[in-house]
Amino acid sequence: MATAAGPDPASVASSQPVRVVLRVRPFLPSEASSAATPCVRRLGSHTSGEVTVQIKDQYTSRNECYKLDSFFGQETRVCQIFDQEVSAVIPGIFDGTNATVFAYGATGSGKTYTMQGTEDLPGLIPLAVSTVLALCTGTWCSVEISYYEVYMERCYDLLEPKAREIMALDDKDGNMKLKGLAWVPVRSMEEFHEIYSIGVQRRKVAHTGLNDVSSRSHALLTIRVSTDVVKGKLSLIDLAGNEDNRRTCNEGIRLQESAKINQSLFALSNVISALNMKATRIPYRESKLTRILQDSLGGNSHAVMIACLNPMEYQEAVHTVSLAARSRHIVNYMSSASKQGTPKDKVDMEAKLRVWLESKGKEKSTQRMDGFLSPNASKTPLSMSHMKKSASVRVPGRVKAMDQDGSKIKKVLFDSSARIPAENLPRVGTQDEVNTTKKVVPPSLTPIKDDKAGSSLRKALSPISSNMAPQKHPIVDDGNCSFMLEPKTPMGSYHILEKVPGATPLDKFNALGSSLKESLIQPYLDLLNVASKEELQQLKGIGERRAEYILELREDSPRPFKSLSDLGRMGLSSKQIQDILRKTATGIFK
Numbered sequence: 001m002a003t004a005a006g007p008d009p010a011s012v013a014s015s016q017p018v019r020v021v022l023r024v025r026p027f028l029p030s031e032a033s034s035a036a037t038p039c040v041r042r043l044g045s046h047t048s049g050e051v052t053v054q055i056k057d058q059y060t061s062r063n064e065c066y067k068l069d070s071f072f073g074q075e076t077r078v079c080q081i082f083d084q085e086v087s088a089v090i091p092g093i094f095d096g097t098n099a100t101v102f103a104y105g106a107t108g109s110g111k112t113y114t115m116q117g118t119e120d121l122p123g124l125i126p127l128a129v130s131t132v133l134a135l136c137t138g139t140w141c142s143v144e145i146s147y148y149e150v151y152m153e154r155c156y157d158l159l160e161p162k163a164r165e166i167m168a169l170d171d172k173d174g175n176m177k178l179k180g181l182a183w184v185p186v187r188s189m190e191e192f193h194e195i196y197s198i199g200v201q202r203r204k205v206a207h208t209g210l211n212d213v214s215s216r217s218h219a220l221l222t223i224r225v226s227t228d229v230v231k232g233k234l235s236l237i238d239l240a241g242n243e244d245n246r247r248t249c250n251e252g253i254r255l256q257e258s259a260k261i262n263q264s265l266f267a268l269s270n271v272i273s274a275l276n277m278k279a280t281r282i283p284y285r286e287s288k289l290t291r292i293l294q295d296s297l298g299g300n301s302h303a304v305m306i307a308c309l310n311p312m313e314y315q316e317a318v319h320t321v322s323l324a325a326r327s328r329h330i331v332n333y334m335s336s337a338s339k340q341g342t343p344k345d346k347v348d349m350e351a352k353l354r355v356w357l358e359s360k361g362k363e364k365s366t367q368r369m370d371g372f373l374s375p376n377a378s379k380t381p382l383s384m385s386h387m388k389k390s391a392s393v394r395v396p397g398r399v400k401a402m403d404q405d406g407s408k409i410k411k412v413l414f415d416s417s418a419r420i421p422a423e424n425l426p427r428v429g430t431q432d433e434v435n436t437t438k439k440v441v442p443p444s445l446t447p448i449k450d451d452k453a454g455s456s457l458r459k460a461l462s463p464i465s466s467n468m469a470p471q472k473h474p475i476v477d478d479g480n481c482s483f484m485l486e487p488k489t490p491m492g493s494y495h496i497l498e499k500v501p502g503a504t505p506l507d508k509f510n511a512l513g514s515s516l517k518e519s520l521i522q523p524y525l526d527l528l529n530v531a532s533k534e535e536l537q538q539l540k541g542i543g544e545r546r547a548e549y550i551l552e553l554r555e556d557s558p559r560p561f562k563s564l565s566d567l568g569r570m571g572l573s574s575k576q577i578q579d580i581l582r583k584t585a586t587g588i589f590k
């Protein structure tokens with residue numbers, strides 16, 4: 001079937017505070033020729049209604065599994081997502097329960113396509129408006145909409161001429177109110193299209209290295225239902241894309257926008273994570289976006305996050321899904337010996353560092369960090385072949401509208417009759433068939449392909465694993481996905497070779513060198529995990545800023561450095577890490 005057999009729509013509204021569902025967009029014509037397979041697929045579903053998805057890098061052996069609420073493959077139509085995930089929350093707004101649906105993901109992953117849609121295939125926004133209008137027919141309820149954007153932490157009303165700035169002020173209950181925001185009555189889909197398409201044209205979009213019409217703001221369309229008093233509201237949000245500036249080549253204003261976008265998305269993911277973990281304190285106040293959404297996220301409200309993925313981008317997909325679902329149980333398929341941190345640790349640290357560095361204008365360090373971490377660092381992915389320097393031109397008033405080939409910009413006009421009930425649509429098979437094949441290779445024997453950043457480090461610093469005797473790893477089978485527990489720290493190769501009959505004295509001496517390196521690395525990592533700021537500053541290559549950052553990391557996790565690769569997340573290149581260790585080792589022999 002095309003999608004995960006989704007949950008009963010009626011159960012959607014009653015599940016956890018924020019449902020997290022995944023949507024993978026199809027390959028674009030420019031990507032299709034690469035004969036690539038999507039980096040994400042559904043592995044299976046659980047009795048809880050959740051699904052397990054696997055994200056896999058086609059260039060390396062890296063792959064990871066996550067549990068989410070639902071999965072929509074490449075062939076899924078927006079109306080199927082609407083029927084399964086959104087329609088169930090709409091009746092609640094007539095009873096005063098607020099709801100939020102937002103599209104989250106990297107730039108170019110299909111967020112606007114999902115929320116706004118096209119002339120022929122309306123997105124979730126027009127589908128929701130038409131459903132609300134239909135439910136109002138024959139009642140005393142009236143419908144109004146507001147449409148505004150949050151750009152660089154400021155709000156602009158898209159239904160007012162020139163997208164006038166509106167002030168966000170706290171009311172007496174501590175909720176944020178947008179003073180002067182226009183609420184426009186809507187009685188028919190014709191009226192809606194007219195109003196909405198004008199607002200869409202006012203939204204800030206620009207050309208970036210990865211998307212010709214990249215949204216530079218979070219756009220919030222809110223549908224409010226009232227009788228004599230306001231009942232409830234549904235916010236439909238097309239978030240700006242999470243951006244990896246190594247790939248976008250953003251500069252100047254684009255880079256500043258990108259830093260703000262990434263900061264506010266990180267704040268949003270913190271709120272979602274806290275809500276789903278039932279934390280006592282929800283960090284709404286970390287960004288304008290989360291403050292505005294405070295009355296529609298958490299409490300009695302229903303929320304659905306649609307994490308959108310580009311099927312070509314493994315690293316981006318891991319980043320999006322980890323942030324979207326980090327409060328959820330994450331299963332980790334450890335197929336590579338090089339893999340040390342859990343995806344959650346890794347992505348939390350990476351995202352945190354990126355936000356921190358960008359807020360301090362340390363973009364170069366962030367790029368270095370990306371280069372070190374990304375499996376793509378050692379190759380030019382096909383999707384980057386069209387990458388070009390940003391023209392750094394702001395295109396105000398350009399309509400962000402999409403066609404299937406994504407090459408043209410056209411005006412969005414919606415057809416009010418376009419809604420076809422999902423049950424009348426052909427259910428097309430996706431490429432994400434259930435695959436429960438359990439092929440498990442011990443980490444020490446797993447071939448590591450093409451992962452140059454990782455492999456050069458491994459060669460230089462930890463060749464021990466290649467000498468390891470194969471270990472039996474416990475395999476946990478949840479019925480859908482086999483995964484292994486963390487690989488154990490290998491025993492020193494010197495001790496192993498001691499017992500190997502044919503090992504020459506030279507083999508043993510070389511192995512001793514490896515063991516010495518190993519015995520230096522662990523204490524060094526331990527030191528980073530416990531040293532004071534002053535002590536950290538005395539270490540070669542750390543400095544004041546990194547010392548501060550290490551202390552911040554330790555507030556979140558008592559032992560943030562478990563392996564050498566964790567140092568890469570501090571913006572150190574593999575060469576810098578080797579230099580630091582070389583200097584540290586030289587110091588011992590002085």
Ligand SMILES: Nc1ncnc2c1ncn2[C@@H]1O[C@H](COP(=O)(O)OP(=O)(O)OP(=O)(O)O)[C@@H](O)[C@H]1O
Nearest residue numbers: 025107108109110111112113211214215241402406
């Ligand atoms: N389901 C889909 N079917 C066909 N084309 C799609 C689909 N989803 C996205 N696309 C195409 O992919 C391209 C990028 O999509 P879109 O502009 O929606 O991304 P985005 O996530 O909103 O990006 P940004 O954050 O930069 O605004 C567009 O050309 C769009 O037409």
